[in-house]
Amino acid sequence: MVEQSHQRSASYGLSTVDKPDFSPLTKTDLSGVIEQNHALHTYALPVMETLYEQIVNTHNMVILTDAQGVIMHTLGDDDFLEKANRVALTPGVAWSEQRRGTNAIGTAIAEGAPTLVNADEHYLRANHILTCSAAPIFDPRGAVIGVLDVTGDCHSFHRHTMALVRMSAQMIENQLFAAAYQDGITLHFHSRPEFIGTLMEGIASFTPGGRFMSANRSAMFQLGLSPQALSVHTLNSLFGLGVSALFDHYRTAAPGLLHMCLPSGVRVYARASVRLSSHVICSTEITQSARQAQSATAGTGRQTATDHDSAHRLSSLRYLNTGDPQVAAIIGKLNKVTGRDIPILVTGETGTGKELLAQAIHNDSPRAGGPFVAVNCASIPETLIESELFGYEDGAFTGARKKGSVGRILQANGGTLFLDEIGDMPLNLQARLLRVLQERMVTPLGSAKSIPVNVSLICATHRNLRDMIAKGEFREDLYYRLNGLVVKLPPLRERTDFEIVVNKLLAAEASGRRYTASPEVMQLFKQHNWPGNFRQLTNLLRTAMVMTSDDGEIRLEHLPDDFLDDVHSLRKDSAVEPAVGGVPTNATLEDVELSVIQKALQANGGNVSATARALGISRNTIYRKIS
Numbered sequence: 001m002v003e004q005s006h007q008r009s010a011s012y013g014l015s016t017v018d019k020p021d022f023s024p025l026t027k028t029d030l031s032g033v034i035e036q037n038h039a040l041h042t043y044a045l046p047v048m049e050t051l052y053e054q055i056v057n058t059h060n061m062v063i064l065t066d067a068q069g070v071i072m073h074t075l076g077d078d079d080f081l082e083k084a085n086r087v088a089l090t091p092g093v094a095w096s097e098q099r100r101g102t103n104a105i106g107t108a109i110a111e112g113a114p115t116l117v118n119a120d121e122h123y124l125r126a127n128h129i130l131t132c133s134a135a136p137i138f139d140p141r142g143a144v145i146g147v148l149d150v151t152g153d154c155h156s157f158h159r160h161t162m163a164l165v166r167m168s169a170q171m172i173e174n175q176l177f178a179a180a181y182q183d184g185i186t187l188h189f190h191s192r193p194e195f196i197g198t199l200m201e202g203i204a205s206f207t208p209g210g211r212f213m214s215a216n217r218s219a220m221f222q223l224g225l226s227p228q229a230l231s232v233h234t235l236n237s238l239f240g241l242g243v244s245a246l247f248d249h250y251r252t253a254a255p256g257l258l259h260m261c262l263p264s265g266v267r268v269y270a271r272a273s274v275r276l277s278s279h280v281i282c283s284t285e286i287t288q289s290a291r292q293a294q295s296a297t298a299g300t301g302r303q304t305a306t307d308h309d310s311a312h313r314l315s316s317l318r319y320l321n322t323g324d325p326q327v328a329a330i331i332g333k334l335n336k337v338t339g340r341d342i343p344i345l346v347t348g349e350t351g352t353g354k355e356l357l358a359q360a361i362h363n364d365s366p367r368a369g370g371p372f373v374a375v376n377c378a379s380i381p382e383t384l385i386e387s388e389l390f391g392y393e394d395g396a397f398t399g400a401r402k403k404g405s406v407g408r409i410l411q412a413n414g415g416t417l418f419l420d421e422i423g424d425m426p427l428n429l430q431a432r433l434l435r436v437l438q439e440r441m442v443t444p445l446g447s448a449k450s451i452p453v454n455v456s457l458i459c460a461t462h463r464n465l466r467d468m469i470a471k472g473e474f475r476e477d478l479y480y481r482l483n484g485l486v487v488k489l490p491p492l493r494e495r496t497d498f499e500i501v502v503n504k505l506l507a508a509e510a511s512g513r514r515y516t517a518s519p520e521v522m523q524l525f526k527q528h529n530w531p532g533n534f535r536q537l538t539n540l541l542r543t544a545m546v547m548t549s550d551d552g553e554i555r556l557e558h559l560p561d562d563f564l565d566d567v568h569s570l571r572k573d574s575a576v577e578p579a580v581g582g583v584p585t586n587a588t589l590e591d592v593e594l595s596v597i598q599k600a601l602q603a604n605g606g607n608v609s610a611t612a613r614a615l616g617i618s619r620n621t622i623y624r625k626i627s
Ligand SMILES: Nc1ncnc2c1ncn2[C@@H]1O[C@H](COP(=O)(O)OP(=O)(O)OP(=O)(O)O)[C@@H](O)[C@H]1O
Pocket: 320, 348, 349, 350, 351, 352, 353, 354, 355, 356, 357, 420, 460, 462, 505, 534, 535, 538
């Protein structure tokens, strides 16, 4: 390999006596390279730190480059970094074979394989002082996206270094893989069970319906198939197990590792995890959620869902229907419009489950195999909403990524776009959004080209859009475009299935144990007004469950003090209520303040930011006053 690389080096017109080339990229260009390789850079840095800890004080350095061999980051012993500087081993410098002849980084890229280049194996004489071990980092399609390298003084050569570098590169690949394929079914497998959970495990991901999405290098190796060959497969065709059988397995009392058979006949062990957007349902939790789905439907006298398509059922409309007539009516209406691409507007206080409902609508629709893209218009700075939604072309504005960005609307193509807090969309963008909905075309920022897009739209808001229209804050024409079907999720305090909801959440949060709420606690819960709705109740239950004793019963003493204070202050508030002229004679200024804040909170559906705006005080003041 070294000999062939030397021949290539000569063919690039390099001479062995060439001096090191000190022409790094400018700071701006280097930032551009790092920006283009953002995910690689982010996931590689912690791995580099760990790798460096293994080799500290050995006159070595750790190097990360992009796919062209441009150094993006280095970590090393000070004395060696100084020496490295002399041969241009610094950020911004390219170490491709074309620029520096045979060297571990450039040759690893040229060969697409881990490479060790020691002392005089380097093409340039100036680099004979080095020993370098490099491993390419691959993306799931098998393309080299960067190189991890350990370079040191040639006298410091150690034969274990290469193994460390290879393992670290694999670790980066697995982390990039996990970040890129978060949704769907993920299988972790190996022919030896003790290797599951280690760097050696194969990882393959599938859509909730079982279609193959991607695999890491170990998986491709074990399956003996290329990324192209894998793309036509399914969970069943690769592992001899369908989605429903997978869920059946996890519905058994003590699900162990799965036993599966690869197309080659090799037997493997596997662990599966399922994640449907914001919901992670891992191994044992699959069992729980599946059971709850069944008990939820059984509780309302509905037919239990069939096993096929179990993954969708975990976040389906049926699962949300736990007996409240308002919710049942909403689900009845939604079922009628499913698949008709009628825009849906979900209203309701914060934490009432608007996003969960949107996800369930998507999962129950014919678009379930497509993407579900959620955008919270209130959490993105106003200046960025436009580029985030519509995307932008190369160099559209200062700070834009070199290659441009596909906006969220186009990301949702073929699936569902969920625009949360649509009331927070700035007026000028409301006009652009309206155009997209009318013309079904998106024009990215800085582009003259319009791209056709096919999305089903669900919007949500806790604000009163009609009031906003009256104040000129929301476009009437957009409102009529969004409200094909308007549904209002009830706040928890109005739900008649409150007890079922509490028990459902307790079961969902319990991993294998049984938890209950004592009658006093349930009574207290029913009297509380839950401004944060499901989010608040879930958090409270999580904390209380940790406090319980062996019997798993949540009693008053297990509830957090701040919640009890809240309940107490609300009671105090209602005691103050029947006052003459609105201000009770025995009320302190503090009581009145608290009462005003609580009323405003209620009027704003528990939304602290909106309350702060309405009262003209800071969010911190609100938290301080109600704590
Ligand atoms: N019916 C339900 N059953 C179980 N959990 C639920 C239910 N509805 C909501 N939740 C949980 O409550 C939390 C808040 O739900 P979600 O984000 O959907 O509410 P939201 O109305 O969109 O809130 P916000 O308006 O603040 O964005 C989530 O963790 C969600 O999983």
